[in-house]
Amino acid sequence: MNGELKQKDLEKVRKDCEELGMIPIKNPENEDLRLKELKRLGILEKNLEHDPRFVSLTEVATYLTECPYCAINILGSTVQRCKIIFGLSKKEEKDFERDTPRDLSICQFSLINPHHPLIIENLLEDDRTKMKYSHPDSSGLKFYAGAPLISTKGYSLGTLCVADEIAKSLKHNQIEGLRLLADQIVSMIENENSSRIIKETEKKSDKESFEITGRYYSSETILF
Numbered sequence: 608m609n610g611e612l613k614q615k616d617l618e619k620v621r622k623d624c625e626e627l628g629m630i631p632i633k634n635p636e637n638e639d640l641r642l643k644e645l646k647r648l649g650i651l652e653k654n655l656e657h658d659p660r661f662v663s664l665t666e667v668a669t670y671l672t673e674c675p676y677c678a679i680n681i682l683g684s685t686v687q688r689c690k691i692i693f694g695l696s697k698k699e700e701k702d703f704e705r706d707t708p709r710d711l712s713i714c715q716f717s718l719i720n721p722h723h724p725l726i727i728e729n730l731l732e733d734d735r736t737k738m739k740y741s742h743p744d745s746s747g748l749k750f751y752a753g754a755p756l757i758s759t760k761g762y763s764l765g766t767l768c769v770a771d772e773i774a775k776s777l778k779h780n781q782i783e784g785l786r787l788l789a790d791q792i793v794s795m796i797e798n799e800n801s802s803r804i805i806k807e808t809e810k811k812s813d814k815e816s817f818e819i820t821g822r823y824y825s826s827e828t829i830l831f
Contacts, residue, residue, distance in 0.1 A: 612685040612686060617685060617708075620711060623708075624710050628737070629735070629739055630735070632716060634684075635719075635721070635763075637762070638684070642684055648800050650681050650765075650796060653690070661690070661691055661795070662693065664792055665677040665692075667788060668767060668785060668788050669694060669769060671785065672784075672785060676748075676769060676770045676771070677692075678690075678770075679691045679766075679767055680766050681756075682714055682717075682766075685708065686708060686709055687708070688705065689705045713725075713735075713736060714765060714766045716735060717755050717766050718763055721757065724755070725753040727750070728750060728775065729749055730749050730751060736751075748771070748772060749771065750772075750775050751768060751769075751770050752769050752777055753766035754768070754788070754789035756793050757790075764793065767789040767792055
C-alpha cells in the first residue's frame with residue numbers, strides 16, 4: 608500500500624470491516640486541520656527508523672509497560688502507517704505489513720478522544736475488537752494501550768502503542784510513562800521540522816518574521 612486508499616480499495620475495506628465486526632469511526636470535526644498538520648510535519652513520509660532515538664523510545668516503552676511489542680503508528684485519512692515496530696523477530700519484521708487500512712486498525716479509536724490514552728485490556732471482550740481478534744487468522748494479540756501523539760498545535764498524529772498476547776491492565780504510572788514517551792517523540796519530530804524550516808527560511812531571505820501560536824501540553828501543573 609502506497610499513500611492513501613483509492614475508492615475501490617475503500618469499498619473492499621468496508622466489506623472486510625463488516626466481516627470482522629469493525630465499525631470504523633467517523634472523521635473528527637477537525638479532520639481537515641488534523642490532516643493539514645500531518646502535512647506540515649511531513650510525518651506520513653518521514654522515515655523514523657534511521658534515527659536510533661525513536662527506536663530506543665519504543666524499546667523503553669516495552670520495558671515500562673512489560674509488553675513485548677511497541678509501535679509508532681501515524682493515522683492518515685484512510686491508512687495507518689507504522690513507522691517503527693519493536694519486538695518482532697527479523698523474519699516477522701520483514702513480513703510485517705507497515706501500511707494498513709485505518710478503518711481496520713485499533714489506533715483509529717484514539718481519534719474519538721485524542722487527548723486521552725486508549726486502553727483495551729482484553730481485545731477478545733471489547734465490542735470494538737472482539738470479532739476481529741477472535742478470528743482464526745488474527746494476530747493473537749489480546750491487549751492494547753496507546754498514548755496519543757499530539758502536536759504542539761493540539762492535533763493527533765497517531766499513537767505510541769504497546770501490545771501483548773495476554774489480557775492485562777496497566778498501572779497509572781505505566782500509562783503516565785507511556786504518555787511522556789509519546790510527548791518526547793512528538794518533540795523530536797517538531798524540532799526536526801523547525802530546524803528544516805529555519806534552514807529553508809535562511810536560504811530564501813535574511814529577513815526575520817515571527818508568528819505567535821499556542822502550544823499544546825498533554826499535562827500541566829500549577830504551583831502556588
